[in-house]
Amino acid sequence: MTPAIGYAIREQNRPYLDDPAINAAEITFERADDPLRVDRYVADHDFDVVSVHALKLSVASPDPPSRKYMDALRAIALENGAESVSDHLGFTRDGEGGVEMGHFAPPPYTEAALACTCRNVEAVRRRFGDVRFYLENIAYLFRFDGTMSEAEFLSRVLANTGCGWVLDVTNVYANGLNFGYDAREFIEQVMESADRVQMHLAGGFWDEKAEFYIDSHSHPIPEEVFDLYRFALDLGRDKVDAVFVERDQEFPDENGWREEIRRVRRIAEKAGAPA
Amino acid sequence: MSPSASTIDDYRAQLRRCAQALAAARPDALAGDVHGAGDAARLKMFTDGNCEKRFEKLQDQLEVLADFADDLDDLLEAYIRAVPLAAYDTGARDGLRFLDWLENRRPLSSEECDACAVLRGRGRVEELAERERLRHVRFQEALSAAEVLLDEWGTNDELRLIVNPIHDWETFRTRAFLEEDDPLPARVAFFPVGNDIRTAVLEPEAEALLRRLAASGPSRLDELARRGAWEREEIAATARDLIETGLAALQ
Numbered sequence: 001m002t003p004a005i006g007y008a009i010r011e012q013n014r015p016y017l018d019d020p021a022i023n024a025a026e027i028t029f030e031r032a033d034d035p036l037r038v039d040r041y042v043a044d045h046d047f048d049v050v051s052v053h054a055l056k057l058s059v060a061s062p063d064p065p066s067r068k069y070m071d072a073l074r075a076i077a078l079e080n081g082a083e084s085v086s087d088h089l090g091f092t093r094d095g096e097g098g099v100e101m102g103h104f105a106p107p108p109y110t111e112a113a114l115a116c117t118c119r120n121v122e123a124v125r126r127r128f129g130d131v132r133f134y135l136e137n138i139a140y141l142f143r144f145d146g147t148m149s150e151a152e153f154l155s156r157v158l159a160n161t162g163c164g165w166v167l168d169v170t171n172v173y174a175n176g177l178n179f180g181y182d183a184r185e186f187i188e189q190v191m192e193s194a195d196r197v198q199m200h201l202a203g204g205f206w207d208e209k210a211e212f213y214i215d216s217h218s219h220p221i222p223e224e225v226f227d228l229y230r231f232a233l234d235l236g237r238d239k240v241d242a243v244f245v246e247r248d249q250e251f252p253d254e255n256g257w258r259e260e261i262r263r264v265r266r267i268a269e270k271a272g273a274p275a
Numbered sequence: 276m277s278p279s280a281s282t283i284d285d286y287r288a289q290l291r292r293c294a295q296a297l298a299a300a301r302p303d304a305l306a307g308d309v310h311g312a313g314d315a316a317r318l319k320m321f322t323d324g325n326c327e328k329r330f331e332k333l334q335d336q337l338e339v340l341a342d343f344a345d346d347l348d349d350l351l352e353a354y355i356r357a358v359p360l361a362a363y364d365t366g367a368r369d370g371l372r373f374l375d376w377l378e379n380r381r382p383l384s385s386e387e388c389d390a391c392a393v394l395r396g397r398g399r400v401e402e403l404a405e406r407e408r409l410r411h412v413r414f415q416e417a418l419s420a421a422e423v424l425l426d427e428w429g430t431n432d433e434l435r436l437i438v439n440p441i442h443d444w445e446t447f448r449t450r451a452f453l454e455e456d457d458p459l460p461a462r463v464a465f466f467p468v469g470n471d472i473r474t475a476v477l478e479p480e481a482e483a484l485l486r487r488l489a490a491s492g493p494s495r496l497d498e499l500a501r502r503g504a505w506e507r508e509e510i511a512a513t514a515r516d517l518i519e520t521g522l523a524a525l526q
Contacts, residue, residue: 030365035405036470038415056363062287069363093362094294095287100360101297102325108308112278112286141321142314144293210320 002272003199003233004049004242005265009041012251017045019258021265024049026244029085030056032076042080049242050082051134051198056100057087057124059135060107062116063095064123077131084241085124086134086166086198089117089154104138109146109153117153121161134198136166137190139174139215150175151186155193164196164241169228170221174204174213187232197239201229201264202246218249220260226267233271243268298359300326326355329369336370339393343386343451350377371398386451393452396445396465397472403441404467410440415469417524424525425518428496429511434525435493436514438485442466442522468521475520480505480513485522493526 006024007013009031017025025047032041032052042050054073057065073085090104107113125133137154146153158165167187176183191197203219206212221229233240245264252260278286289308296304302318309315333351334341341347354373361368374391377383383391404411417437428434447453447461457476464475464485477485487503488494496514500507517523 034470035401035408036411036467036472038412038469060290062283062290066363091290091294094291096362098291098362099295099298100362100364101294102329102360103321105293105297105321108286108289110286112282115278115283116286141317142309144308145310210317212317 001238002265002268003240004047005261005268006047006049006242006244007257007261008053008200008244008246010247010251013247013257014043016254016257016261019261021258021262023047024051024242024244026050026242026246027052027076027080027082029054029073029076032080033072040080041076047081049084050077050080051084051086051242051244052077052080052082053244054085054087055104056092057120058090058092058104059087059120059124060089060091060113060117061093061095061120064120066096067127070124070127074128074131077128082131084132084134084164084198085128086136086164087124088136088138089157090138090140106138106140106143106150107146107153108144109148109150111147113146114148114153114156117157118160121157121163125161125163132164132196134164134166134196136168136200137171137175139168139171141212143179151189155190158190158193158195162195164198165190165194166198166200167191167194167232167236168200168202169232170200170202170204170215170225173222173225173228174215177213183228184231187228188235191232191235191239194236194239196241197232197236198241199229199232199243200246201225201243216249217246220252220256221245221264226263229264230267230271233268240268295359297322297325300356329355329360333370333373336367337373337394339452340387340390343384343390350380353380367398367401370394385449389447389449389451392445392447392463393474396443396463396474399443400441400465400467400472403443407440411467414439414441414524415467417526418468418518418521421518421524425515428515428518428525429508432495432497435495436488436499436518437493437524437526438488438517439466439522439524442485464522466522473521475522477520477522478513478516480509481517481522484510484513485517488523 004024006022008026025042027041029052077085088104090106092104093100172183172186201221202217203221204213204215205219207214293305300322302322305318306315330351354376358376443465445463447463453461461476499510
């Protein structure tokens with residue numbers, strides 16, 4: 001079955017959301033959570049799949065996320081007919097009443113971090129009820145010392161909690177390149193533990209000075225990421241519910257928006273076609 | 276086997292140390308916690324990137340203050356160094372916290388005070404709309420229909436006037452944000468129309484009607500006329516002005 005395909009909604013791609021290649025949309029919670037907003041964030045579109053993407057659940061923090069934040073996420077999901085909410089495998093703060101770092105960092109991959117993460121994911125799932133929760137692998141600039149690999153850590157969170165996986169293909173590509181691991185092996189290992197899967201695709205750039213691939217969501221999806229996407233679709237088969245393309249800077253023109261999402265759909269349809 | 280309580284406590288302490296160092300842009304404090312020299316060097320990329328994003332958000336949010344505070348960028352840098360983001364802080368709340376910090380940092384000119392009043396007025400309207408979301412949405416629906424109903428206002432006795440539930444007041448002491456003919460000091464109403472926050476300096480009759488309506492709830496024209504000392508026509512005209520401004524609607 002072909003997964004639902006769409007963009008993470010930005011004002012710049014709103015004019016093209018009725019493209020025939022699009023039947024899904026991702027809402028970034030922090031953009032939709034405008035207290036003055038009167039209309040639904042997805043407006044009048046009737047997508048097959050809508051998902052809300054959050055930034056501050058901070059599931060690897062020692063404390064569970066606040067009920068207020070979880071309820072606000074759920075409210076936006078219900079208002080927009082979303083069937084799922086996702087957030088990142090990382091921490092953005094030390095705990096309730098503490099400080100916010102401004103962006104998520106990977107946790108130390110340890111048993112203690114795993115226990116806290118699983119407990120928090122379970123708290124989120126309980127609070128969300130029938131709104132499904134997916135956890136995304138992040139691109140990182142650094143790693144804390146730990147006792148297991150990221151793939152093992154993520155696999156165990158998925159297996160222990162039953163939450164879905166947002167396979168951010170570009171993040172796996174970036175981390176593989178930057179930290180010298182095999183992106184395919186990572187996907188293979190984690191896919192085994194994932195019950196349901198969404199995917200993210202985006203493009204960044206190679207920073208010559210830092211000698212690092214930066215996941216900036218500012219460029220077209222690179223060919224290497226498309227290759228990994230094909231690989232993951234083959235591997236995930238019927239597990240993949242939706243694929244979202246993210247773009248936050250250096251926005252393309254109309255043709256660019258439409259061509260990229262059509263290519264993403266063509267690849268998904270080909271992967272789902274009978275051999 | 277689950278980790279022991281003391282292992283979890285150690286994790287809590289580790290994350291507190293890490294988050295506080297990264298939030299305060301002190302990446303050197305964590306050099307020993309990460310894999311190798313490359314990762315340690317990139318801790319600074321992480322904190323630099325976060326500070327830059329926070330700076331840009333604050334600049335964007337505090338734009339009205341920039342016209343009067345030449346040293347705003349320096350102040351923002353000092354603020355970011357001194358005050359870490361609080362858990363769940365959004366751009367808007369961070370900006371309002373900056374104003375509190377600024378007032379304790381140096382004396383403000385009268386124009387700067389008015390700019391702070393603009394920002395605080397907007398902030399309170401947003402907070403109110405967040406708390407009273409359903410009432411906000413219902414009023415805006417009524418407001419969008421008010422243009423049609425306005426033709427019947429004064430003749431259809433069933434129509435009731437309702438006040439925009441999301442409004443607040445500030446006092447401006449300079450003309451920095453006022454028209455030439457506005458009084459000084461001026462009481463300024465802040466309220467949303469759709470997704471925008473608008474401001475208005477009201478005539479005394481309009482402000483009085485707004486307050487009366489806020490206290491009494493939805494009211495028909497004859498009820499308002501009975502309760503007040505004004506003529507029905509005067510109330511009808513004042514109400515019409517409030518509707519056109521976005522501070523009242525009909526249902």
